Amino acid sequence: MRPGNPWPEVEYLVGFRDDVRVEFDATSVNLTTSVSTFAVRLPEGRVRDALAALADDLVPTDKALNELGPAERVQFQRLLGRIGRLLVYGVLIGGRELIRFEHTAQDVGSKAETVQPDDLVKLSRFALCRSRSGMLVLESPLAKVRVLLVHRAARELVASLADVQRVDDIAESAGGDLAVAEVCALLGVLVGAGFVEVRPAGEDFDGEEDPVLRQWDFHDLLFHSRVRSGRFDEPLGGVFPHKGKIAPRPAVKPVPDGPSVELYRPSLEDVTQRDPGLTAALEGRRSFRSYGEQPLTAEQIGEFLYRVARVRTHFVPAAGGEPGGEIVSRPYPTGGSAFELELYLTIQRCAGVDPGIYYYDPVGHRLVLVNDDPQDRRAMLEVASVSTSREADPDVLVTMTSRFQRLSWKYRGMAYATTLRHTGVLYQTMYLVATAMGMAPCGLGIGDSDMSARVLGLDYLQESSVGDFILGSRPPGDPGIWDQEQGWEWVNDPEWAAWAGSVLRRH
Numbered sequence: 001m002r003p004g005n006p007w008p009e010v011e012y013l014v015g016f017r018d019d020v021r022v023e024f025d026a027t028s029v030n031l032t033t034s035v036s037t038f039a040v041r042l043p044e045g046r047v048r049d050a051l052a053a054l055a056d057d058l059v060p061t062d063k064a065l066n067e068l069g070p071a072e073r074v075q076f077q078r079l080l081g082r083i084g085r086l087l088v089y090g091v092l093i094g095g096r097e098l099i100r101f102e103h104t105a106q107d108v109g110s111k112a113e114t115v116q117p118d119d120l121v122k123l124s125r126f127a128l129c130r131s132r133s134g135m136l137v138l139e140s141p142l143a144k145v146r147v148l149l150v151h152r153a154a155r156e157l158v159a160s161l162a163d164v165q166r167v168d169d170i171a172e173s174a175g176g177d178l179a180v181a182e183v184c185a186l187l188g189v190l191v192g193a194g195f196v197e198v199r200p201a202g203e204d205f206d207g208e209e210d211p212v213l214r215q216w217d218f219h220d221l222l223f224h225s226r227v228r229s230g231r232f233d234e235p236l237g238g239v240f241p242h243k244g245k246i247a248p249r250p251a252v253k254p255v256p257d258g259p260s261v262e263l264y265r266p267s268l269e270d271v272t273q274r275d276p277g278l279t280a281a282l283e284g285r286r287s288f289r290s291y292g293e294q295p296l297t298a299e300q301i302g303e304f305l306y307r308v309a310r311v312r313t314h315f316v317p318a319a320g321g322e323p324g325g326e327i328v329s330r331p332y333p334t335g336g337s338a339f340e341l342e343l344y345l346t347i348q349r350c351a352g353v354d355p356g357i358y359y360y361d362p363v364g365h366r367l368v369l370v371n372d373d374p375q376d377r378r379a380m381l382e383v384a385s386v387s388t389s390r391e392a393d394p395d396v397l398v399t400m401t402s403r404f405q406r407l408s409w410k411y412r413g414m415a416y417a418t419t420l421r422h423t424g425v426l427y428q429t430m431y432l433v434a435t436a437m438g439m440a441p442c443g444l445g446i447g448d449s450d451m452s453a454r455v456l457g458l459d460y461l462q463e464s465s466v467g468d469f470i471l472g473s474r475p476p477g478d479p480g481i482w483d484q485e486q487g488w489e490w491v492n493d494p495e496w497a498a499w500a501g502s503v504l505r506r507h
C-alpha cells in the first residue's frame with residue numbers, strides 16, 4: 001500500500017445508517033435494526049452526547065473527536081469500531097459529499113491511496129454496481145465496504161472506469177465538474193477500498209493478474225463472500241424474511257398430472273439381508289461410466305429410489321400453528337428439514353419401465369410420466385454424456401431440481417448455497433445406495449438448467465436443476481481405476497479396497 005492520500009480536499013463525516021433506531025435509557029444506548037438490537041452500556045457524558053449527535057445527521061469525524069478529551073476519544077473511537085456496521089461515512093471532496101461508505105465487514109482497515117494525474121486506473125473486475133433502496137451502490141467481494149454513489153459526479157466517474165484510463169483524461173471527459181485534484185482524491189479513496197486498480201504512469205495492466213485472484217471467477221468470489229458471515233452486512237440465516245407476506249411452499253410438491261408407474265417397494269428384511277454394510281459401500285464405491293449388457297430393472301430403480309429419496313414421515317402443524325412448520329423426512333439430511341430437492345428420471349434403458357422422462361413421487365413411490373418426446377429425452381441424455389466427455393451413454397439420468405422458494409422463504413442470503421449442499425448430500429447417498437445395490441453410479445458436474453426446465457415443464461425461477469447423476473447396470477469386472485501401471489500408488493491400507501471389492505462382488 002502506498003502512503004496516505006496527500007490531496008487535502010478529503011474530509012470524512014460519520015452518522016448512523018437510515019435504518020438504525022437509536023434509543024437511550026439511563027445507562028445505555030440501544031441500536032435497533034430490522035434484524036437485531038445492539039445494546040451498549042454508556043452512561044451520560046460527552047461520549048454519549050457525541051454518539052447522540054450521530055443519530056441526527058452525519059457530522060464531521062474531526063469535529064466529533066475534537067469535542068472529546070483524550071481518553072474519551074479513545075473510548076468513542078473504540079465504540080465506533082464496534083458498531084461500524086451500523087454507521088455510514090460520508091466522503092467530502094472539495095466541500096461536496098461525493099460518496100458514502102458503509103462497512104460490510106467488522107474489521108475495515110482500508111486507507112485512501114495516492115493517485116497521480118498521470119496514473120492509469122480501471123474498475124476491478126470484481127466490482128459490481130447495483131441499485132439498492134433507490135441508490136446506486138458499488139460492492140465487491142474484495143472490499144470490506146459498500147460505496148453509495150450519492151453524487152452524480154461519482155456515478156459518472158465510476159461509469160468511465162470500464163476500461164483503462166489515464167486519471168487526467170477521466171477528469172477531462174467524465175469527471176463532471178470535478179477538478180483533476182478532486183478526481184485523484186476520489187480515486188484514491190476507491191483504490192484504497194479495493195474497487196479500483198491503479199498503475200503508475202509507464203506501467204500498464206497487461207501484466208498477469210495475481211495468480212490467486214486469477215483463479216477466482218467473479219461470481220464464485222461474490223457467492224463465497226455472501227453465503228457465509230464475515231464480509232457482508234445484510235441478514236444471513238433463518239430470519240424468515242417473507243413470513244406473513246408470502247405463503248410458504250408445501251413440504252411435498254403437488255404431483256404433476258400424467259400416467260404413472262407404481263414402483264417396487266423393497267422389504268426391510270430383503271434389504272438388510274442383502275446389504276453389504278456401510279464400510280463395504282464406502283470403501284468399494286467407484287464412479288462408472290460404462291454399463292453391463294443387461295439393463296437395470298424396474299425393481300432395482302424402485303429399490304434405489306425407495307432407499308434414497310422416499311418421504312418417510314410428514315409433520316403437519318396443528319390448525320392455527322406457525323406457517324412454514326410443515327416438514328417431512330427422507331433418508332438423507334437437509335437443513336431445516338426443508339427437503340426442497342425433487343428427482344426426475346430420464347430413462348433410456350430399463351427392463352420394465354418404458355423410455356421416457358418421469359417425476360419421482362416420493363410419497364406415493366411411483367414414477368409419473370412428464371415428457372415422452374424422444375428428442376427431449378435425447379437432449380437430456382446428450383448433456384449428461386458430454387459431462388462425462390462422452391465416456392458414458394447413460395441408461396438412466398437422475399436430474400435433481402430445487403424448489404428454491406421452499407428454502408428462501410426461511411433463509412436469507414444462503415438459500416442457494418444450502419440447496420447446493422443438499423445436492424452434495426444427495427449425491428453421496430445415491431452413490432452409497434447404488435454401490436450397496438451393485439449398480440453403476442456416477443455424479444455429474446454439469447447440467448443444463450434452462451433446457452431441463454423446459455423439458456421437465458418447470459418454471460426456471462421456481463424449480464430448476466441443481467444436480468445430475470447417472471446410473472446403469474454394473475459392467476463385468478473391476479473398473480481398475482487404481483491401476484498401479486497407470487500411476488496410482490497406495491497410500492493407506494490397500495487391503496480395505498480389496499476387501500470391499502470382494503464383499504460387493506459376493507452381494
Ligand SMILES: Cc1cc2nc3c(=O)[nH]c(=O)nc-3n(C[C@H](O)[C@H](O)[C@H](O)COP(=O)(O)O)c2cc1C
Nearest residue numbers: 285286287289387388389427442443444445446481
Ligand atoms: C459433484 C461431483 C461432480 C462430478 N462430475 C463429474 C462429471 O461431470 N463427469 C464425470 O465423468 N464424473 C464426474 N464426477 C465423478 C468424479 O469424477 C469421481 O467421483 C472422481 O473421479 C473420483 O472417482 P471415484 O468416484 O471412482 O472414486 C463427479 C463427482 C461428483 C461428486
